Amino acid sequence: MKATARPIGALLVAILFLAPLSFLVTGGLREPGLLPAGGFPLLPERVTLDAYERAFALVPLGRQLVNSLIVAAIAVPLSVLVASWAGFAMMLLPRRHRRLAVGSSLVLLMVPLAALWLPRFVLFRAVGAIDTYIPLIAPALLGMSPFYVLLFYWSYRRVPRDLFDAGRLEGLGAYGLWRRVAAPLVRPTTFAVAALAFVTTWGNFIDPVLFVNDPDLATLPLGLRSLAALGPTSFPVLLAAALVATLPAALAFAAVQRRFLQSTREAGWLGR
Amino acid sequence: MSLAFEGVTKAWDGTNALSSLSLEVGSGELVTVLGPSGSGKSTALRVAAGLETPDAGVVRIGGRDVTATPPSERGVAMVFQSFALFPHLSARDNIAFGLRARGMSRDDAGRRARELAGPLGLDGLLGRRPAQLSGGERQRVALARALAGRPEVLLLDEPLSNLDARAAPADARLRAEARAEIRRVHAATGITALYVTHDQDEALALGERVAVLNRGQLQQIGTPDEVYDRPANRFVASFVGEPPMNLVEAGRLDLPGTTHDGVLVGFRPEDVVVEPSAPLRARLVLAERTGHDELWHLDAHGVAIVARPRPAREGGPGAPREGDEIAFRVDPAGIRLFDAATGRAR
Amino acid sequence: MRSERWLLAPYALGGLVLLAIPAAATFAVAFLELDLLAPAEWAGIDNFRALLEDPIFREALVNSLTFAALAVPLRLLGALGLALLLHERFRGAGAARTAAYLPSVVPDIAYALLWLFLVNPLFGPINAALGLAGLPQPGWLTTGAGAMATIVLMSGFTIGEGFVVALAARQELPKELYELARVEGAGVLHTLRRVTLPLMAPTLTLLAVRDLAFSLQVSFIPAYLLTDGGPDRATLFLPLYAFDVGFEQFRYGYAAAMTLTLFAITAVLVGVQLWVVRRWRFDAGA
Numbered sequence: 093m094k095a096t097a098r099p100i101g102a103l104l105v106a107i108l109f110l111a112p113l114s115f116l117v118t119g120g121l122r123e124p125g126l127l128p129a130g131g132f133p134l135l136p137e138r139v140t141l142d143a144y145e146r147a148f149a150l151v152p153l154g155r156q157l158v159n160s161l162i163v164a165a166i167a168v169p170l171s172v173l174v175a176s177w178a179g180f181a182m183m184l185l186p187r188r189h190r191r192l193a194v195g196s197s198l199v200l201l202m203v204p205l206a207a208l209w210l211p212r213f214v215l216f217r218a219v220g221a222i223d224t225y226i227p228l229i230a231p232a233l234l235g236m237s238p239f240y241v242l243l244f245y246w247s248y249r250r251v252p253r254d255l256f257d258a259g260r261l262e263g264l265g266a267y268g269l270w271r272r273v274a275a276p277l278v279r280p281t282t283f284a285v286a287a288l289a290f291v292t293t294w295g296n297f298i299d300p301v302l303f304v305n306d307p308d309l310a311t312l313p314l315g316l317r318s319l320a321a322l323g324p325t326s327f328p329v330l331l332a333a334a335l336v337a338t339l340p341a342a343l344a345f346a347a348v349q350r351r352f353l354q355s356t357r358e359a360g361w362l363g364r
Numbered sequence: 365m366s367l368a369f370e371g372v373t374k375a376w377d378g379t380n381a382l383s384s385l386s387l388e389v390g391s392g393e394l395v396t397v398l399g400p401s402g403s404g405k406s407t408a409l410r411v412a413a414g415l416e417t418p419d420a421g422v423v424r425i426g427g428r429d430v431t432a433t434p435p436s437e438r439g440v441a442m443v444f445q446s447f448a449l450f451p452h453l454s455a456r457d458n459i460a461f462g463l464r465a466r467g468m469s470r471d472d473a474g475r476r477a478r479e480l481a482g483p484l485g486l487d488g489l490l491g492r493r494p495a496q497l498s499g500g501e502r503q504r505v506a507l508a509r510a511l512a513g514r515p516e517v518l519l520l521d522e523p524l525s526n527l528d529a530r531a532a533p534a535d536a537r538l539r540a541e542a543r544a545e546i547r548r549v550h551a552a553t554g555i556t557a558l559y560v561t562h563d564q565d566e567a568l569a570l571g572e573r574v575a576v577l578n579r580g581q582l583q584q585i586g587t588p589d590e591v592y593d594r595p596a597n598r599f600v601a602s603f604v605g606e607p608p609m610n611l612v613e614a615g616r617l618d619l620p621g622t623t624h625d626g627v628l629v630g631f632r633p634e635d636v637v638v639e640p641s642a643p644l645r646a647r648l649v650l651a652e653r654t655g656h657d658e659l660w661h662l663d664a665h666g667v668a669i670v671a672r673p674r675p676a677r678e679g680g681p682g683a684p685r686e687g688d689e690i691a692f693r694v695d696p697a698g699i700r701l702f703d704a705a706t707g708r709a710r
Numbered sequence: 711m712r713s714e715r716w717l718l719a720p721y722a723l724g725g726l727v728l729l730a731i732p733a734a735a736t737f738a739v740a741f742l743e744l745d746l747l748a749p750a751e752w753a754g755i756d757n758f759r760a761l762l763e764d765p766i767f768r769e770a771l772v773n774s775l776t777f778a779a780l781a782v783p784l785r786l787l788g789a790l791g792l793a794l795l796l797h798e799r800f801r802g803a804g805a806a807r808t809a810a811y812l813p814s815v816v817p818d819i820a821y822a823l824l825w826l827f828l829v830n831p832l833f834g835p836i837n838a839a840l841g842l843a844g845l846p847q848p849g850w851l852t853t854g855a856g857a858m859a860t861i862v863l864m865s866g867f868t869i870g871e872g873f874v875v876a877l878a879a880r881q882e883l884p885k886e887l888y889e890l891a892r893v894e895g896a897g898v899l900h901t902l903r904r905v906t907l908p909l910m911a912p913t914l915t916l917l918a919v920r921d922l923a924f925s926l927q928v929s930f931i932p933a934y935l936l937t938d939g940g941p942d943r944a945t946l947f948l949p950l951y952a953f954d955v956g957f958e959q960f961r962y963g964y965a966a967a968m969t970l971t972l973f974a975i976t977a978v979l980v981g982v983q984l985w986v987v988r989r990w991r992f993d994a995g996a
Contacts, residue, residue, distance in 0.1 A: 098795065098798070098800055098803070099800060099801050099802045099803075101795050102795065102796060102800070102801075102802040102803055102805070102806035103802060103806070105792065105795065105796070105806045105809065105810055106802070106805055106806045106809040106810075109809045109810045109812060109813055109867060110809050110812070112813065112824065112825075112828060112867060113812060113813060113816070113824075115824065115827060115828060115835060116816070116820070116824050119824075119827060174720045174721050174724065175721070177717035177718070177720065177721070178717065178718055178720070178721030178722075180714070180717060181714040181715070181716075181717035181718035181721075182718065184714040185714065185718075193718070196725075196730075197725075198919075199977075200725060200729050200730065200733075201919070201920065201923060202919075202923045202973060202976045202977055202980060203729060203733045203973060204926070204927045204949060204952075204969045204972045204973050204976070205927050205930070205949065206927065206930070206948075206949040206952040206953060206956075206965075206968075206969045206972065207732065207733050207736040207737070207966070207969040207970070207972075207973065208728070208729065208732045208733065208736070209953075209956070209957070210736065210739075210956060210962060210965070210966075211731070211732030211733075211735040211736055212728065212732050214735075215727070215732065230724075230728055231724075231728065232724075233720055233721075233723065233724030233727075233728060234721055234724035234725045234728055234729060235721055235724070238725065238729075239920055241721060242916075243875075252446060252448065254444045254445075254446045254447075254448035255448050255450060257410075257413075257415050257442075257444070257448065258442070258444060258448040258450075258461075258509075259461075259465070260415065260435050260436070261413060261414075261415070261435045261436060261440070261441065261442055261462070262436060262461060262462035262465045262466070262513070263434075263435075263436025263437070263462070263465055263466055264436075264465050265713040266713035266714035266716070266717055267713060267716070267717065268465060270717060272461075272465065273450060276450075276452040277450075277451065277452060280878075284874055287815075288871060291814065291815045291817075294817055295816075295817030295818045295819070295820075297817070297818050297819050297931060297935075298930075298931070302957075312817070313817055313818070313819045316817075316819045316820060316823065317819060317935075320819075320823060320935075327826075327827045327830070327833070330823045330826075330827070331823065331824065331827060333820075333823075334816075334819075334820035334821075334823045334824055335820075337817050337819070337820045338815070338816045338817060338820050341815040341816065341817060342812065342815055342816075344815075345811070345812070345815045346808075349807075349808055349811065352874060352878075353804075353807050353808065353811060353874060353877075354804050354807065
């Protein structure tokens with residue numbers, strides 16, 4: 093390939109993927125209300141923050157932002173920890189048990205979410221967890237998704253076994269091996285899973301719809317839905333709120349993306 | 365502390381990596397285990413370390429049965445073939461790793477690391493990560509880490525096979541230095557050591573005794589001289605020595621006292637004496653120069669022989685050329701006999 | 711070493727209580743006549759027989775399979791293409807990686823609102839751009855095909871997860887192999903088919919499996935938020951129909967039978983996928 097082909101390709105990729113998102117940024121800067129037909133040009137003639145004011149006035153977005161942050165602050169570290177432990181433990185299991193664990197994780201990956209809604213509702217109601225954050229945090233107990241557990245498992249498998257043997261000779265048990273040897277060697281995976289888990293938790297829409305009715309506990313996706321119901325035609329207001337909901341996720345991603353997206357051939361990041 | 369294997373058997377997927385291995389390393393002794401790859405030598409080491417549990421048999425350290433004892437409570441340390449240095453830790457933290465894992469304070473562990481660094485020539489390198497060290501330096505860090513906890517028994521798994529592949533010409537010298545280092549450490553600490561290698565030079569040069577292993581079975585154990593001069597069986601004869609012993613069916617060569625049936629006659633290349641008055645004839649097929657001496661590949665009427673010709677006696681002819689016929693004999697003191705059926709030495 | 715069991719315990723417990731047992735319960739309910747009104751009754755395979763005769767179910771099934779057939783290849787090729795383009799370090803590669811990942815971090819509902827705007831026939835930028843270029847301006851969400859196309863297109867931008875995984879897998883491949891291929895005079899396509907793809911196959915298989923399951927199940931959210939299954943049920947996907955039947959009509963047994971069918975279809979398709987990949991890999995490697 094020619095030396096210039098790749099940078100041009102990269103530029104086209106960047107434009108292609110950023111183009112839709114640019115409207116998320118500019119859309120909320122227009123005046124609230126009906127838009128003029130033919131939504132070009134990209135930038136509004138008059139830049140205003142009125143749409144943001146309107147969005148916050150219609151729906152308690154601030155309160156919901158805090159709620160979403162609370163849930164993410166608990167659920168994300170918990171799921172990373174659970175997934176990292178589980179992936180590591182799976183690697184240590186004797187072969188037969190390991191196959192069982194990996195195989196059942198793959199099967200569980202295929203379970204339709206729709207199959208879980210009702211039983212989980214029954215379960216959460218039985219333990220009095222409806223209208224609490226428990227149903228929103230609970231998925232962290234299984235590492236958010238068996239997929240993340242498997243990502244960790246594959247990463248740990250790539251660490252040379254001698255390193256773990258050396259640790260065992262020094263008297264480390266499974267937890268010590270994880271903390272002192274394994275976890276430091278798979279940092280890129282950890283950051284990647286943290287980012288994925290954050291995005292999943294942050295955007296979680298169906299769980300709050302099913303399990304949280306108390307408006308005081310509503311998270312941002314619920315707020316966006318009520319906003320969409322209140323003013324379906326006022327795109328500046330909708331897009332303003334959408335950007336408010338997106339920014340924390342984008343910032344969290346920006347904070348860690350270097351650690352897993354920009355690393356090349358770093359030890360411990362998964363492969364075959 | 366002595367280290368003993370008593371009837372240790374370990375199978376992988378139905379095939380025995382170790383078949384009833386019995387072997388004792390005396391307190392303070394350095395025994396090398398020599399064998400081709402797949403001979404079970406690394407398995408033996410891992411069983412001694414406690415990283416693998418034997419299917420049958422007992423491992424004793426200092427007379428105590430440690431077969432079921434976890435690795436960290438056996439008083440053993442190991443140097444891995446890959447060195448197994450933690451890439452995320454500095455040389456200092458690698459050396460101090462076990463001490464810290466056992467609860468020693470950071471200061472004390474660091475002091476011990478510095479104490480070990482000096483004699484091993486690692487001063488000034490303690491702050492570096494493994495990736496910033498040369499192969500020889502990594503090997504010494506791995507050795508220092510193994511010694512840090514003052515183990516009673518040191519297990520070394522081909523510790524020299526991973527030295528700088530980049531520095532091929534300097535390789536031999538580097539290995540010689542590393543060998544000397546290990547011998548010095550062994551002498552200074554009086555540690556009991558089991559050293560696994562597939563390199564016979566290393567095994568013979570380092571070991572006070574050498575154990576030869578093949579297909580999970582102990583073939584012979586003895587001093588380097590014993591193993592070299594009196595191979596216990598056909599395998600040892602054909603594995604030890606570079607090049608190994610010539611093995612010829614009795615009767616194919618006219619050698620005194622070797623005419624009984626069912627016998628293989630063995631003699632080392634250096635026991636082939638080339639002199640004009642000798643009774644046997646062969647054609648020189650190929651003369652191969654290997655550093656300090658020369659190897660002759662001979663064809664004695666259909667029998668292939670390798671000779672390391674002794675310097676010609678005074679008045680001998682000039683060096684023969686390839687294709688020439690030469691006269692030779694075999695030094696009777698160097699002749700060994702093996703049973704053709706069982707392979708055992710007679 | 712027994713202590714690894716403790717590290718596995720939270721996941722095992724969570725997986726059991728929140729995934730395995732609920733799934734098993736739903737699958738059991740599929741064989742019951744269960745709704746809000748009457749006490750539960752054993753129904754055998756009645757629910758499944760009813761599914762066969764339910765035209766809406768058939769429509770939803772076709773919709774889901776159509777979506778998967780369009781979206782999975784698009785998303786997979788997208789992720790693989792990005793990984794192959796951006797796996798090396800060069801000017802702009804880092805920025806392009808970030809850009810390609812960014813749409814994936816937008817919360818589903820915000821993303822749906824954004825697309826509602828983008829494809830709006832009156833003031834949406836997509837039709838405005840098409841108009842400027844003198845091209846026809848389809849009424850995206852007002853026709854069945856347009857609505858399906860919109861949801862497929864949307865899903866084509868949120869491939870960050872597959873991209874990172876494919877990227878990491880590509881970076882894993884040893885450089886020497888490519889040097890060898892160049893010395894041997896292998897062309898770009900040959901190298902791709904004989905070296906890169908077979909070596910990445912395990913990772914790509916995992917991604918394909920995950921994406922298939924994902925497409926059959928998670929297509930729910932954009933359809934729920936953007937089109938509500940419309941127009942004319944053109945984007946009524948199986949999970950959305952199950953949601954309607956279960957949570958709006960409260961016919962739990964019937965909804966459960968539907969999710970069990972969805973699971974079975976996913977499993978069969980994944981099985982076929984694994985079989986195909988294994989054969990292909992063997993052929994390519996031989």
